[in-house]
Amino acid sequence: MGEIPDSHPRKPSLLARARLTEAAAEGLLAESAMIAHGRGEAFDYLLGEMTSDSALAAIHESAARLLAAERPVISLNGNTTVLAGKDAIRAAAILGCPVEVNIYYRTSERMSKLISTLTEMRDEVSSEPAPDAWTGSQWPDAVMAVEILGADADGRIAGLEGPRSQCSSRGIEAADAVLVPLEDGDRCEALIALGKQVLVVDLNPLSRTARMANVTIVDEVSRAMKKLCKALLDNPSPTQWDNDATLRDALDIMAEASNRI
Amino acid sequence: MGEIPDSHPRKPSLLARARLTEAAAEGLLAESAMIAHGRGEAFDYLLGEMTSDSALAAIHESAARLLAAERPVISLNGNTTVLAGKDAIRAAAILGCPVEVNIYYRTSERMSKLISTLTEMRDEVSSEPAPDAWTGSQWPDAVMAVEILGADADGRIAGLEGPRSQCSSRGIEAADAVLVPLEDGDRCEALIALGKQVLVVDLNPLSRTARMANVTIVDEVSRAMKKLCKALLDNPSPTQWDNDATLRDALDIMAEASNRI
Numbered sequence: 398m399g400e401i402p403d404s405h406p407r408k409p410s411l412l413a414r415a416r417l418t419e420a421a422a423e424g425l426l427a428e429s430a431m432i433a434h435g436r437g438e439a440f441d442y443l444l445g446e447m448t449s450d451s452a453l454a455a456i457h458e459s460a461a462r463l464l465a466a467e468r469p470v471i472s473l474n475g476n477t478t479v480l481a482g483k484d485a486i487r488a489a490a491i492l493g494c495p496v497e498v499n500i501y502y503r504t505s506e507r508m509s510k511l512i513s514t515l516t517e518m519r520d521e522v523s524s525e526p527a528p529d530a531w532t533g534s535q536w537p538d539a540v541m542a543v544e545i546l547g548a549d550a551d552g553r554i555a556g557l558e559g560p561r562s563q564c565s566s567r568g569i570e571a572a573d574a575v576l577v578p579l580e581d582g583d584r585c586e587a588l589i590a591l592g593k594q595v596l597v598v599d600l601n602p603l604s605r606t607a608r609m610a611n612v613t614i615v616d617e618v619s620r621a622m623k624k625l626c627k628a629l630l631d632n633p634s635p636t637q638w639d640n641d642a643t644l645r646d647a648l649d650i651m652a653e654a655s656n657r658i
Numbered sequence: 659m660g661e662i663p664d665s666h667p668r669k670p671s672l673l674a675r676a677r678l679t680e681a682a683a684e685g686l687l688a689e690s691a692m693i694a695h696g697r698g699e700a701f702d703y704l705l706g707e708m709t710s711d712s713a714l715a716a717i718h719e720s721a722a723r724l725l726a727a728e729r730p731v732i733s734l735n736g737n738t739t740v741l742a743g744k745d746a747i748r749a750a751a752i753l754g755c756p757v758e759v760n761i762y763y764r765t766s767e768r769m770s771k772l773i774s775t776l777t778e779m780r781d782e783v784s785s786e787p788a789p790d791a792w793t794g795s796q797w798p799d800a801v802m803a804v805e806i807l808g809a810d811a812d813g814r815i816a817g818l819e820g821p822r823s824q825c826s827s828r829g830i831e832a833a834d835a836v837l838v839p840l841e842d843g844d845r846c847e848a849l850i851a852l853g854k855q856v857l858v859v860d861l862n863p864l865s866r867t868a869r870m871a872n873v874t875i876v877d878e879v880s881r882a883m884k885k886l887c888k889a890l891l892d893n894p895s896p897t898q899w900d901n902d903a904t905l906r907d908a909l910d911i912m913a914e915a916s917n918r919i
Contacts, residue, residue: 428679435696648916
């Protein structure tokens with residue numbers, strides 16, 4: 398893909414596609430990852446490619462629940478690593494929690510490629526400017542303390558079978574709150590059944606994941622993760638949360654898309 | 659991709675995705691095919707993943723216009739060959755017309771792979787049960803008589819330039835009615851300008867193709883093609899057709915999606 402001019406109205410979306418195409422060539426993604434991304438692009442198009450007020454509220458609620466949790470974890474798959482890996486590491490550094498690579502089509506080659514990608518990203522983030530109020534070596538220390546789990550797969554998600562049940566015993570298995578961008582429905586259901594807080598980022602408000610999660614952020618994952626980092630610094634508190642209302646709001650925005658023609 | 663259990667609520671969608679992933683690995687699809695499919699998945703989600711009454715009416719109208727045409731043709735690209743190739747051949751056998759492989763990113767390698775895929779599909783269809791009322795060798799004879807055009811590319815679509823203008827002189831160039839699932843907007847416009855009846859299958863009711871076609875079937879292509887075969891056997895007649903009404907109905911269904919939460 399050639400240079401995309403800054404003036405292009407859909408530059409972020411085209412850049413995301415280019416990054417994924419590159420990552421696919423490098424073997425970071427499952428074969429169906431581009432289909433999943435294409436589906437996301439369509440929903441995002443209908444959303445107007447911006448974070449809605451209700452999505453922002455869901456981001457703040459997710460931040461609050463992650464901060465309130467005793468053992469939060471951020472789960473990452475191929476697409477989210479590529480699109481939002483660095484911001485996920487920033488969020489984990491603020492929370493003092495691990496990230497865990499957890500992929501649907503698990504191969505040891507993809508796992509190790511994703512883990513080394515995240516390890517490089519962690520190095521980069523540690524040398525980047527600290528958020529306000531972090532002084533001295535606080536920020537690089539916090540970033541380098543973020544564990545990147547997933548390689549061991551010594552844990553199980555009860556209620557699932559086969560490779561999809563694999564996880565880290567110190568990550569998803571032990572967690573009381575899991576941020577799972579772009580999760581599959583079965584796994585979301587199993588995590589909910591285990592009594593964990595499940596906070597998801599999903600552009601499809603009708604997916605099983607979106608409808609089952611405790612909090613659903615209907616937003617594009619790189620926008621959402623960036624805003625989550627900001628929200629975590631605001632130190633919000635959990636509220637009574639009506640997740641169906643946020644899903645309905647997203648669908649209403651999509652329904653209005655035909656009026657934008 | 660592992661076995662998908664029969665109980666999975668979205669099995670047809672996952673199977674379609676698996677088939678496309680496999681076809682991509684075999685070199686049957688353009689690079690952008692997976693993203694295009696994902697986009698379709700998003701619209702289909704909003705439609706509830708079923709054929710609406712207005713889409714069924716559009717299928718019947720398309721069947722009627724194909725039956726009324728003197729030289730109908732069914733145009734196929736990579737995705738439609740993979741998802742609905744066999745039903746396209748069945749429809750062509752009932753109509754006594756050719757199918758034509760016509761792809762946006764034309765390479766001779768992809769063309770020959772798609773043509774040999776369709777040739778194998780034609781063999782399979784010929785030995786499968788005949789529709790009611792077809793007796794003896796009528797059905798296998800009709801199926802094996804379906805020409806698979808496209809390799810020669812000795813025709814031109816006036817009004818287009820470059821590789822996209824290429825077609826078969828005995829197929830799309832000569833046709834008075836073209837069924838074009840998943841067409842691009844420019845080509846749809848050129849076919850309309852040539853005075854052909856253009857009948858399209860497009861999950862995006864807002865696409866240029868959907869808005870320009872004579873009849874737009876807003877439905878997933880494998881569902882639509884299966885129902886088209888049935889509709890052809892009912893021998894319907896063309897009517898006055900309000901295509902904008904069918905597009906509005908599809909948008910209304912998508913807009914109502916929030917009530918399904």
